[in-house]
Amino acid sequence: MRSEQLPGAAAGGTGPVGPATANGPDPDGRTSARMLRISMLVLFLEAALLGVGAVVIGQTRPAPVAGHNALGLLALPFLVAGGAVVGLALSSGLVLPVVRSGELLARRAGGRPLWWQSALAVAATAPVAPFLGPWWWCGGWAALLLAVVVTARARRGGFVTLLAWGTLAVVSAGTLGGAALYSGVLVPYTPPRMSAEALVGSWTDGDGGTLTFTADGRVTARGVRYEEVGSPDSFETVSRECTGTGRWVYQPSDTPWRQSVEVTIDACSWVPWEVTGTDTDPVLYQYLGDPDAWDLYELRRAPR
Template structure:
């Protein structure tokens, strides 16, 4: 394998950021499908002017915490998992699943055990996908992840329309 096609720290960060963004998009789709679908009461506002004005700034600032999570939690979990598997033995994926679960414990004081479970799952998926980050892998993850998000949205829409999901 050529040196330009090998995995690098930068490629792992970019792929893990993409995976975290796709997970956020999937969470948004699921919140839309399973969220509050009733008609608003008179006087009840779902969108206010502050949300509309601040939304473009939120989109511009969203990569900062995602990059921090990728650089501080996801990529070190991948690298440390590889090191521990080489030193102590055991399956590589097992170490790379254990370390994000430990890192997800940082969310326990803020969100309780449910928040820990969600954080551990999100970090574990990002770590397991980022460990394969090679040249050209970004586009593959982007296409497949977008197809998954759109499929969940379409199936959720069909479920809401058919009355299966209230």
């Protein structure tokens, strides 16, 4: 007697239903463990591509120079471990269920698994759409669907192939991004070039603190934050507010990245203020507090 076979269940899974989805291996070597590894790798590569894009685009946006913290390197293994846990949770709780549910619905209701998986991906990401906005939600849906499509085709040897092509894609994206910045296709950000005349006036932190520079080199502070060591036997800093008068000097440089404003008030202590922002919205900034935290403190030009 000839045994019946579901359409598309033959080796290769080329029919509308696709390969079998039992927990054990199918004729092409697909297993739950192999699908889980492939899914986690896809999510990692997508995160890497997103990171490369964020770095490249970030080079074109106004931003202060980040505070350097050598202790941050110690957190790298924990970040990697945390990312693996998140990838495992998303793969086992979202990607694999969408893969298997789409294949099950295709067998029972007809149609192709991809159609059902696309609809399930929409339903799975819909609850977070109001928090992400339409563009980020579409990106999240596409990322999930890509992980579903690749995971559904997990086969013996697929992990190494995906790792090779994925690594090439990430490296290529970084190379193209760097070339775009170097060639001027994407214009890298540079801080606005300031001058002593342009600095004259009041600058505010938006929370009541102001620095007022006058043309004769005098400065008046009202409630501007600064940090000082809490006690002689402790390296912990304490945030305080400075109110007083003193002197200020603009320090130009051959590059806008190194220009600064030195403010000297006897009752307070600051490192030189650096410049970021744009020509129409310049910003004076510095980092306060514990070097492990780097609290960014900004002053913007007060409305005249």
